[in-house]
Structure formats: C-alpha cells, structure tokens
Amino acid sequence: MNKKVLVIHQGGALIVNTLTNLLKDAGIEVRHAAPEVDRIRTAAEGVGLVIMVTGIYVLESMEIATYLKGLCQDENKQLCLLGSGDEIAMVRKTIPREMIQKEFVRPFNIRNVAGDILALFPSGEIHTEEKKILLVDDDIMFLQTMQNWLRDSYKVSATKSGMQAITFLAANKPDLILLDYDMPVTSGPQVLEMIRSEPDTAGIPVIFLTGRNDRESVLKVMSLKPNGYLLKSQSKENIIASVDRFFEKGEWDHS
Numbered sequence: 001m002n003k004k005v006l007v008i009h010q011g012g013a014l015i016v017n018t019l020t021n022l023l024k025d026a027g028i029e030v031r032h033a034a035p036e037v038d039r040i041r042t043a044a045e046g047v048g049l050v051i052m053v054t055g056i057y058v059l060e061s062m063e064i065a066t067y068l069k070g071l072c073q074d075e076n077k078q079l080c081l082l083g084s085g086d087e088i089a090m091v092r093k094t095i096p097r098e099m100i101q102k103e104f105v106r107p108f109n110i111r112n113v114a115g116d117i118l119a120l121f122p123s124g125e126i127h128t129e130e131k132k133i134l135l136v137d138d139d140i141m142f143l144q145t146m147q148n149w150l151r152d153s154y155k156v157s158a159t160k161s162g163m164q165a166i167t168f169l170a171a172n173k174p175d176l177i178l179l180d181y182d183m184p185v186t187s188g189p190q191v192l193e194m195i196r197s198e199p200d201t202a203g204i205p206v207i208f209l210t211g212r213n214d215r216e217s218v219l220k221v222m223s224l225k226p227n228g229y230l231l232k233s234q235s236k237e238n239i240i241a242s243v244d245r246f247f248e249k250g251e252w253d254h255s
Helices: 014-023 037-043 056-060 065-075 085-091 110-118 140-150 162-169 188-197 215-222 235-249
Strands: 005-009 029-033 049-053 078-083 102-105 130-137 157-160 174-180 206-210 228-231
Touching: 005 014, 005 037, 014 029, 014 049, 029 037, 037 065, 037 157, 049 065, 056 065, 065 110, 065 188, 078 085, 085 102, 085 215, 110 235, 130 140, 130 162, 130 228, 140 157, 140 235, 157 162, 162 188, 174 235, 188 206, 228 235
Parallel strands: 005 029, 005 049, 049 078, 078 102, 130 157, 130 174, 174 206, 206 228
Antiparallel strands: none
16 A cells, blocks of 8 residues: 555544644655545545545535545545544445444544554554653652553653653653652652753653642642643543643643
8 A cells, every 4th residue: 555645524623633743754645635525536646545534524415425435446445434433333324344444433542543544554664653751750650550551652761760860861862751740869850950951851841740739739840840740640541641632732731
C-alpha cells in the first residue's frame, strides 16, 4: 500500500488535526476531503487508504457510503471508520464488514488509533517516533505503576531521585518530565530549578506529580510555573488521557 491517506470528515477538527500530525510524523501523506462525492473523487486519486470520520451526515444520507463502497471495490483501497457506534452501524448497512479494515468507536485514544492505522502499512514502510517521558518519583511502586500505564503509548524512563534525574538529563532529552513534587533530599521544586537553569534542559516541559489537591497546595505548586500538575490519586484512564491531551494540544489541560 502506498503512503497516501485520505481523511473524509465534517468537523471534528481536534481529532482530525491530531491524527493528521501523527500520520505525517510517520511519513504519511495526508489529504482531506469534505463528505461530498466530487471532493472525495478528486482527493482519492492515488490514495491507498481512506479514513472516514463519521458524523451526522451518514445518518442523513447514504450517498457517501455508497460511493465509498464502489470506490474501494473498484480501486482496491483500504477503508477505516472512526465515529460513534450508531454512525458506524449506519455505514455498515451499505458497506459490508469485510470491506472495512478497522473500526474505531468513540470514545477512543487518538494516539492508539494512529498506531493501529500505521500498522496497516507493510513493516519497514513507515517509521514512527514514540514520545519520550521521564518519570521522577521516590515511590518505587508508583513509578512501576505509571510505567505500566504509559508504556503502551510512550517510551518511558524512570528515576527515583532528583539527582538521578539530573544525571539522566545530561545524556538524554525526553519530550516530557513527570516530576514528583514531594521528594526527600532534593525536592521537586529544586529539581525544576536545576532543569530551568540549564540551556540544554530549560525547554523540556515539566509537569508536577502531587498527592495534594487542596487549593492552597495547588496554588503553591503552580507558583513555580511548571507546565502543569497531575494528581496522583487520579485513575489510570484519567492520567493517560491527561498526558495524551498534553501531547495533542502542546499545552496542559486541567479540565
């Protein structure tokens, strides 16, 4: 399969933009088209994979699904669907399941979606680069737990003290540091100060890990101007989603 992908969508800008960036980072040419037959016909020329981001338009008319069925059959294109269960079920009334390589039903992790789509390409045809995260925490059990939670989507390294982290950073540059706020000997704030004081590490995003969620503690943490904070008490799903949103948006989302 060639390295050209067509994404059909109407709205869903955040999801589509994030997916586009992840595919482009892997060397995939990404085209876009609104759910209109003429636009799809033009954009689909030479494309090996079509990604249909469903929306209300599939509930209103089967024109696009009918056209895609013929297009994929006649030109041997692969097809993936992203959307709600109801929307995908509606598309499958026209396009049989055996013609659909992958279905992604909301809610989904868009980074995992991109990984599954990239897996459709022959081995060695593309190159993906995992984001690198450094975990810094003196709690070994918490470190192991976080590594297990994040390693499916990220390349995770871990250190159990502030000075170990500084030594690690002398030879490595992660894309994000998750730094425990309360550590003995060298505290999180001290580590952050050292990171910010060195030109080679000053630009690395740092997010504090904290077990305190009262207003006073949060204000104290944020007064040090990290890139954000993450409560240790959150569930696995919320922690992963928060980290995913950080890489998708390029900024921390406290919602």
